[in-house]
Amino acid sequence: MAAPVSVHLEFGGGAELLFDGVKEHHVTLPSQPEPWGMRQLLVWIQRNLLKERPELFVQGDSVRPGILVLINDADWELMGELDYQLQDQDNVVFISTLHGG
């Protein structure tokens, strides 16, 4: 069994509007047989934080195009994307790309 993991989630660039406008969420992911990865985190967010219109946040098993994921201030592409294994106190940011000028 993997121990519970506390992570700090942030939503920005308008992505917070899918979460009642709340930008910061401190969450504890419960203990489970496998370790917590980004793939499982996305499912958890969909079930526990996101209640309406999931298509605006996820597509397939990843985030929808136009949302950039940052793990501890780095592009998640540098961290293994969906396969990244979450560590206690990780900071995960979901930022919607802006296009206005």
Next chain:
Amino acid sequence: MTTFVFCSYILNYYFYYCGYFVTVIFLLVRFSRLTAMDNEMCSLKRQLEEKEKEIAALRSKLAARVEKASELKIQDKVTTLNPLTAKPSLSNEDIMRYSRQLLLPDLGVQGQLKLSQTSVLVVGCGGLGCPLAQYLAAAGIGRLGLLDYDEVELSNLHRQVLHGEENQGQAKALSAARSVIRLNSGVECIPYHLQLSPENALQLVQQYDIVADCSDNVPTRYLVNDACVLSGKPLVSASALRMEGQLTVYNYHGGPCYRCLYPVPPPPETVTNCSDGGVLGVVPGIMGCLQALEVLKIASGQGTACGQQLLLFDAQNARFRSIRLRPKQPSCVVCGEIPSVTRLVDYEAFCGSAATDKCRKLNLLSKDQRITVQDYKSIRDSTGPHILLDVRPLVEVEICSLPSSLNIPLSSLEEKKSKDIQLLQEKISQVKQQMAGDQQAPVYVVCKLGNDSQKAVQLLEKMSGEEVDGITVKDISGGLMAWAKMIDPSFPRY
């Protein structure tokens, strides 16, 4: 007696001489005064001559400037430009004008000369493009291409700071160029009043050293990126919405391009523009200034640290955050190892949206599910019982609304918030009581432009028989802005 005679004689002479001296002194004083006046006249004459010379110089400068401003020929298509002529050295006027930045070891004379030999294409003369062009011109950039297809509107002025009230209706590119020339007549300005397209983008981008993306829509961002990759130009890109801004430099010194980061465009329904989401004017102002900073560092040879970095600005919390980005992607379709995009494509089709920030017009309903503002005006005049359901967000309702409307935002309807549904149900019962027989209660849905109101009609029809009952729902085509235009000119527009 003799003494008296003698004394009076002496006194006589005394007075006589005194009078003589007084006259002499008087004349002397007069003479010296005349000379002083003469001297003063001469010096005044000299000063006058100098001032006249100065006036003549200023006049010719003003004439040159007016000529330069009237020389500003608005380009409606891309033409071939002469190469920028290299300056061998700075003039005395240059030295004085740029002295405060020449003192910076980071810039210096060489950096300043490089600035004067750099051309920058500014794509979009809006909230980002205005401060960007302003600081580039002030710093002495050589050539500025200012591109915008749009005209100045009153609702632009809170953030697009190069345009004035008197410029409303004018081409933004020309209005921006005129402001820039007034600030620094030494900068060559080329206003382009045209839409950047796959047909003209390459020819345009190839003629500039650095490109700044200040556009306001997704297709243009992909188009500008591809044109920069195909012609090997660095792209300084910023964006802003509501209280947030983002900045990255793409395609610089082997770094990633826009497509490396965003290989697939966002679904059109997830994209919010400034006319929908709003923006605090100073936020694009800050982002445009940061863009100017990166352009100046690249142009002067200092280079940029934003080549593989995303700068996020959160105006609400006054916080900047730098994010380390992925490197250039070997799989990228335009800058990767085996590129499939080797010429510009149809970006509106690729993104599924138009290359403007104007609101799209949805057509979700059939004709008999919609009424015109004129129809609704007659319904209001006939005072027939009905519900006017305004589905705009509260912040917009606070700007303006029609009397006796019921406000339930679209988002609350989507979430089926029980408090709001109950409110609607109560209103339906009230209307039904006012009506004879067992008729259905008419509900007319309104929003700003007539898009959300159509979504609401669809939602309410789905809810019919369950959450709400006994209603006929129609939307008011064109929304409150059509009402303001066609029915009540005193109704505010925003």
